[in-house]
Amino acid sequence: MHVSKTVSEWLERRKALQGKSIGFVPTMGALHRGHASLVERSCAENAVTVVSIFVNPLQFNDPNDLKRYPRPIETDLAMLGDLGTDEVLLPGPEELYPNGYPFLVTADALTSLMEGRHRPGHFNGVMTVVLKLLNLARADRAYFGEKDYQQLRIIAGMAADLFVPTAIVPCATIRAENGLALSSRNALLSDAGRAKAATIHRVLTQCATAADAQAALEGEGLIVDYVEEHWGRRFAAAFLEGVRLIDNVAVP
Ligand code: PAF
Numbered sequence: 001m002h003v004s005k006t007v008s009e010w011l012e013r014r015k016a017l018q019g020k021s022i023g024f025v026p027t028m029g030a031l032h033r034g035h036a037s038l039v040e041r042s043c044a045e046n047a048v049t050v051v052s053i054f055v056n057p058l059q060f061n062d063p064n065d066l067k068r069y070p071r072p073i074e075t076d077l078a079m080l081g082d083l084g085t086d087e088v089l090l091p092g093p094e095e096l097y098p099n100g101y102p103f104l105v106t107a108d109a110l111t112s113l114m115e116g117r118h119r120p121g122h123f124n125g126v127m128t129v130v131l132k133l134l135n136l137a138r139a140d141r142a143y144f145g146e147k148d149y150q151q152l153r154i155i156a157g158m159a160a161d162l163f164v165p166t167a168i169v170p171c172a173t174i175r176a177e178n179g180l181a182l183s184s185r186n187a188l189l190s191d192a193g194r195a196k197a198a199t200i201h202r203v204l205t206q207c208a209t210a211a212d213a214q215a216a217l218e219g220e221g222l223i224v225d226y227v228e229e230h231w232g233r234r235f236a237a238a239f240l241e242g243v244r245l246i247d248n249v250a251v252p
Pocket residue numbers: 026027028054056059126129130148151
């Protein structure tokens with residue numbers, strides 16, 4: 001497994017991959033079984049698997065959230081090695097944003113709902129960095145988890161509209177045994193918090209309406225940003241122990 005820390009180093013590596021099928025998994029690190037499932041799928045479907053680890057400052061609307069985002073880089077690299085990753089992109093902000101933020105990707109109504117409404121600027125940051133990464137990787141396929149369903153829809157829409165030649169592949173959410181959607185942020189919860197966080201999946205799948213689900217979460221002491229239904233799915237975002245968690249399921 002080779003780790004490129006600069007864009008120029010990666011572009012040299014990329015030249016040597018010409019003619020091979022390439023799968024790409026963009027991440028912000030703090031990898032868990034959910035990421036592992038994306039990497040495994042990429043390895044199964046492509047000759048070469050490229051994973052990026054970059055905690056993108058542009059998509060954090062809350063500076064504290066950015067500061068405390070977990071960064072266990074050595075563990076992440078060991079896990080990627082075990083999974084059979086071929087190439088890792090590990091650039092710093094000065095590599096991906098050498099000129100600051102002179103050009104941003106923005107979008108329409110899709111970004112003013114749910115995550116977009118509660119995290120102003122978040123999706124501009126996501127789309128901008130994902131477009132940069134897709135342009136660098138020039139992969140055949142890029143893998144995104146359905147846990148971030150709104151993000152997945154926005155990225156698929158952006159890629160189609162801007163004629164990005166990489167196929168955007170949706171991958172099912174991976175859950176803990178208690179139903180909690182795996183997320184890098186779960187590492188910030190206590191054991192009791194992780195047990196309680198499973199309430200989100202339970203009420204999303206069991207309550208008759210979104211309003212009932214919101215009331216049930218609040219009854220359990222979570223601070224709810226929203227429970228909403230779109231595209232045949234039910235979405236929730238809520239704070240527990242100061243950690244913001246999101247999940248979504250097919251409308252039951
Ligand atoms: O889902 C994530 O981890 C991030 O939003 C992504 C797609 C890697 C962009 O920074």
